[in-house]
Amino acid sequence: MNWNLLYKRAYIPYSERPAACVVESKNGHFYAGVRIENVSYPITIPAVQSACAICLSEGEIPAGLYIENREFDQLDFWVKEFNLKVHEVESPPIENTEDLFHPADNNFNTLPKLKSLLTKAVTPNSDFPVSAMLFTNDGYFEGVNIEVSDWTKGLCAERVVIAKAITAGITEFEKLEIHTKKGEISSPCGACRQVIAEFLPYHEIKLHHAEGTLSEHLSIDLLPFNFKSASLKKQG
Structure with a gap:
C-alpha cells in the first residue's frame, strides 16, 4: 500500500x-x-x-x-x-485496511454483538458506552464511542464506525444499528445525525434501547431540514 x-x-x-x-x-x-x-x-x-x-x-x-x-x-x-x-515515512507500514470488515451472515442476530461491543467502549468521563454496526452489501463494521482527556476530541460510536468504513475504501452503506447500555433511549447525538445525513441520507437506522425495545427510523427523519452539501460550492 x-x-x-x-x-x-x-x-x-x-x-x-x-x-x-x-x-x-x-x-x-x-x-x-x-x-x-x-x-x-x-x-x-x-x-x-x-x-x-x-x-x-x-x-x-x-x-x-x-x-x-x-x-x-x-x-x-x-x-x-x-x-x-x-x-x-515514504510509504505506510500497512498492507491493507480491510481487516476490520466482517463478512455478511444471513442468520446474524445483531443485538448480542452490539451488547458485547459495549465492553470495548472507552468512556472514562461519561461512563455511557455506545456501540454501533454499519452494514454494507457484503458485511459490516463495528464501532464504539471513544473519550480522551479533551472532551471535544472524543468520537461517538457512529462516527468511529463510519471512519472505519471510509478508511477501508467503502462508501456504499445499507443501514446503521446503534445500542446503548444506559439511558431512556438509544439515539444519535446532533453531531452524529449531521454526519449520518452526509453518508447515509435516506437509510434505515435501528436503535436498540437499553431497556430492550427497538425503534426503526429513516435517517432523514432524525435530522429534518438538515444542512446539505449541495448548499456549498465545492472545489474544482
Missing part, C-alpha cells in the same frame, strides 16, 4: 486537502485513518483523530504514528495524549 491510495480514500469534497496516517498500537498492530470532512465543517474528522479512535475502539493503545511530511490537524494533541513516537 502507498500513501496515494489512502489519500484517495479521504473524503474531502470541500477542501480537496487529503490527509492520511497510520497508528501503531502498543501490541504492534496497525490502524489507518483518513480525513473525513463534513458539510458542517467543525464536525470534520482529522486523519490522526480517526486513526487513534479506530485503534482505541479495538481495545488497543496508540504508541506510534506514521505520516508523510505534511501538516496534520490535531497532531500535537494526539502525540501528547499517548506520547506517540512520530515516524515520517
